[in-house]
Amino acid sequence: MTPVIQIADIANYDGQTVTIRGWLYNSTHKGKLIFLQIRDGTGIVQCVLFQREAPPEIFEAALNLTQESSLTVTGLARADERAPGIPGKFEIGVKDLHVIQLAEPYPIQPKEHGIEFLMDHRHLWVRSSRQWAILRVRATIIKTIRDWLDAHGYLLVDTPIISPAAGEETTTLFGIDYFGAQAYLAQTGQLYNEANIAAFGKVYCFGPTFRAEKSKTRRHLSEFWMCEPEMAFFTLEDLMAMEEAFISYIIQTTLQERREELEMIGRDVTRLQNVTPPFPRISYDDALDLLKQRREETDDPEQKALLEMTWGTDFGSPHETAIAESFDKPVFVYHYPSAAKAFYMTPVEGRPEVCRSVDLLAPEGYGEITGGSERIFDVELLEQRVAEIGLPREAYAWYLDLRRFGGVPHAGFGLGLERMVAWVCGLSHIREAVPYPRTLTRLYP
Ligand code: 4AD
Ligand code: MG
Numbered sequence: 001m002t003p004v005i006q007i008a009d010i011a012n013y014d015g016q017t018v019t020i021r022g023w024l025y026n027s028t029h030k031g032k033l034i035f036l037q038i039r040d041g042t043g044i045v046q047c048v049l050f051q052r053e054a055p056p057e058i059f060e061a062a063l064n065l066t067q068e069s070s071l072t073v074t075g076l077a078r079a080d081e082r083a084p085g086i087p088g089k090f091e092i093g094v095k096d097l098h099v100i101q102l103a104e105p106y107p108i109q110p111k112e113h114g115i116e117f118l119m120d121h122r123h124l125w126v127r128s129s130r131q132w133a134i135l136r137v138r139a140t141i142i143k144t145i146r147d148w149l150d151a152h153g154y155l156l157v158d159t160p161i162i163s164p165a166a167g168e169e170t171t172t173l174f175g176i177d178y179f180g181a182q183a184y185l186a187q188t189g190q191l192y193n194e195a196n197i198a199a200f201g202k203v204y205c206f207g208p209t210f211r212a213e214k215s216k217t218r219r220h221l222s223e224f225w226m227c228e229p230e231m232a233f234f235t236l237e238d239l240m241a242m243e244e245a246f247i248s249y250i251i252q253t254t255l256q257e258r259r260e261e262l263e264m265i266g267r268d269v270t271r272l273q274n275v276t277p278p279f280p281r282i283s284y285d286d287a288l289d290l291l292k293q294r295r296e297e298t299d300d301p302e303q304k305a306l307l308e309m310t311w312g313t314d315f316g317s318p319h320e321t322a323i324a325e326s327f328d329k330p331v332f333v334y335h336y337p338s339a340a341k342a343f344y345m346t347p348v349e350g351r352p353e354v355c356r357s358v359d360l361l362a363p364e365g366y367g368e369i370t371g372g373s374e375r376i377f378d379v380e381l382l383e384q385r386v387a388e389i390g391l392p393r394e395a396y397a398w399y400l401d402l403r404r405f406g407g408v409p410h411a412g413f414g415l416g417l418e419r420m421v422a423w424v425c426g427l428s429h430i431r432e433a434v435p436y437p438r439t440l441t442r443l444y445p
Contacts, residue, residue, distance in 0.1 A: 002074055007043035010090045013077040017095065020045065021072045023127070024065050024103075026110070034062045036094070038073060043086040044129070047073050049094045058097050068127070070100040086129070086260065115429075122436060123445045133261035134432055137254060138421045142206075144253045145227050145415070148246055149204050154229055157196045159189030159205040165395035167191050168342055172211040174222075185210035188414060191344075191399050193230035194375060197410055198402065204229040209414075216440050218429040219317065219367055221418060223438035230412030236356045236374050239411045240332050243360060243370060244277040247330065247415075251275040254424055267426040271363055274328055281332040284354065287315075287323050294322050314340040320367040330369065334358040343385045346374040358413070366423035372413020379403035 004019045005012075022040030029035070032051035037044055049062050065071070075092040083091040107121055108128065118125050125131055146156070166173055167188035174185040189205035196203040206227040213220040229246075231238070251272055255262065262269055282290070288309060295307045306318040314336065315323070324331055338347055338355040345355035356374035361367060376382045382403055386396050393400075421433035431437040436445065 005077075007038075007040045007045045007085075008087065010043070010045060010077050010092075011079075011087070014079050014090070016077055017074065018077050018092070019072055019074045020092070022070070024067060024069045024071065025127075025129075026067065027062075027065060029063065034059070036062060036065065036073070037085065038071070039086075039127070045085045045090060045092055046083045047075060047092040047094050049097075054094060058094065061097055061099055062094070064102070065099065066103045067106040068124075069103040072098045072100065086264075119431065119437070119442060120444065126435060129264060131432065133258075133264040134421070134425050134427070135435060136261050137258045137265075137425055138417070138433065140254050140258050141250060141417065141420055141424065142225075144250045144257075145206065145246075145417075147253075148249045149227075149229060152202075154202045154204045154231075155196075155200045157193070157200060157203045157205060158207065159186065159192035159196075161186045161208065161210075163187075165392065168211075170391075172213055174210045174212050187211055188226065189228050190230065190412060190414065193228055193412060194399070194410065195402055197230050197232040198406055198408075202229070202231045214440060217317065218431075219419065219422075221430055221434060221437055221439055224430075224434070225417035226414045227417060228412060228414045230410065232408050232410045234374075234411040235409065236334060236358055236411060239372055239374075239413060240279070240281060240334070240358060241277075243332075243358075243372070243413060244279045244330075247279075247360065247369070248276050250420070251424065262425070265425050267424075271328070272424065275330060279330050279332055279360070280327050281334060282323075283335045284333055284337065285311075285335070287319075287333050290323060290326055291319055294326070312337045312339055315368075317365075317367055320361050321365045324361040324363050324365070324367070327363070330360050330362050332358050332360055341373070343389045343391070344373070344375050344382070346376050347381075356411075362419070362423045364423065364426070366419060368416075369419050369423065370413045370415045372411065374409065374411045377403050377407040377409055379407065 002017050002019045020040055022038050025039045025044055026037040034049040036047040038047050049059055051059050073094055074096040075094040077092055080091045083089055108124055163184050163186045176183050186209055193203055193205055208223055209226045210223055213222055255269055291307050291309050295304050298304055307322055309319055335354045336357045341355055341357050345357050348354045358372055359368050360370040362369045418430045418433040422430045427433055
């Protein structure tokens with residue numbers, strides 16, 4: 001029996017007859033010679049047919065193959081230094097070929113297409129080698145995230161997607177009808193994590209989260225994946241130390257395990273190699289001074305205007321980019337104005353207008369990668385915040401309970417998966433970092 005193999009494993013079959021099953025990525029023929037580039041999901045291999053060696057009906061079938069037709073090919077696997085492909089350096093001398101489905105004219109051609117066209121054909125575009133590479137990097141980032149947390153005593157505890165109340169800003173809620181009652185898609189799993197730490201100490205949730213973001217930016221999706229660690233007894237300083245170890249591990253491991261894919265994407269990884277602890281830390285106030293300095297340095301009036309900033313507001317992308325570009329590593333910005341952040345963040349003692357929060361800003365214009373804080377654990381203060389913000393108290397009764405039955409200081413953060421993928425892959429827009437993006441203007445396919 002001829003072994004059915006995966007292209008990724010072809011080096012183990014040098015000199016043997018093998019069968020592969022997949023799709024025709026590309027083909028070229030030069031007179032009596034046909035080259036088929038066949039992919040099977042694990043790689044791409046060059047398959048060669050000589051007219052004088054191949055049975056005529058097989059040669060004919062190969063000649064008539066259309067792009068993305070599905071097929072099986074049996075032939076001799078042999079090493080060839082020049083053979084293109086992934087992993088490459090091997091080709092298959094075709095002995096037999098069976099067409100499963102002859103594809104109709106394929107909409108995606110090796111020429112340039114506009115992004116909207118490609119996104120309309122996302123269900124087919126994921127087969128293209130660049131998209132294939134990005135989504136493999138994504139899978140590895142997910143795995144490294146879980147590996148690190150699992151190895152460091154964090155328990156994965158899932159949190160609900162259908163929620164009775166807001167977890168973040170009430171302006172970005174997706175409402176749903178829940179058997180006649182008002183419910184929302186989860187913006188975060190954090191509030192449930194805060195319950196779970198009293199049961200498990202250190203936990204994380206990792207799932208899809210939803211924001212009705214009305215802005216069209218290259219950093220926002222309406223559905224994105226977030227990994228949220230939450231830790232009992234952690235301070236803001238503990239949080240930063242943990243984050244820098246965690247993020248560095250994710251980056252360095254992904255660089256090792258997905259070197260080929262990052263090369264395919266054309267990512268210059270020099271600056272990523274630099275992502276090792278410790279990361280610089282600056283306060284929000286110092287970040288504002290830094291922006292002022294950048295404004296003074298530039299002669300470009302447009303840039304000057306973009307970097308304008310008043311104390312009390314959160315940063316926009318131009319601010320984040322300018323701050324991050326002042327450092328050679330990701331930078332922690334801590335102690336944001338309380339008014340610009342979520343209701344649950346602990347005010348700084350003696351200066352309640354700022355809170356014990358920290359965002360991690362990535363270099364190269366990727367902006368806020370994580371957002372986190374120490375959480376208010378004093379029941380009266382939290383009651384007061386819930387009232388101030390105008391949140392319905394009944395919906396938060398259980399959350400307030402946590403401060404009544406063994407409340408402890410605690411902290412946590414959320415890591416935006418697609419922001420991380422976009423950064424690691426060097427993507428100009430976050431929509432390529434997720435298999436099927438959901439944005440203000442896209443719900444198809
Ligand atoms: O800063 P955010 O809104 O924080 C929270 O939701 C907290 N409850 C997390 C926590 O403390 N457990 O979101 C966290 C991260 C951001 O830093 C960003 O990376 C990503 O989630 N993010 C988005 N990514 C893509 N599209 C959006 N619309 C995003 N909004 C936030
Ligand atoms: Mg944030």
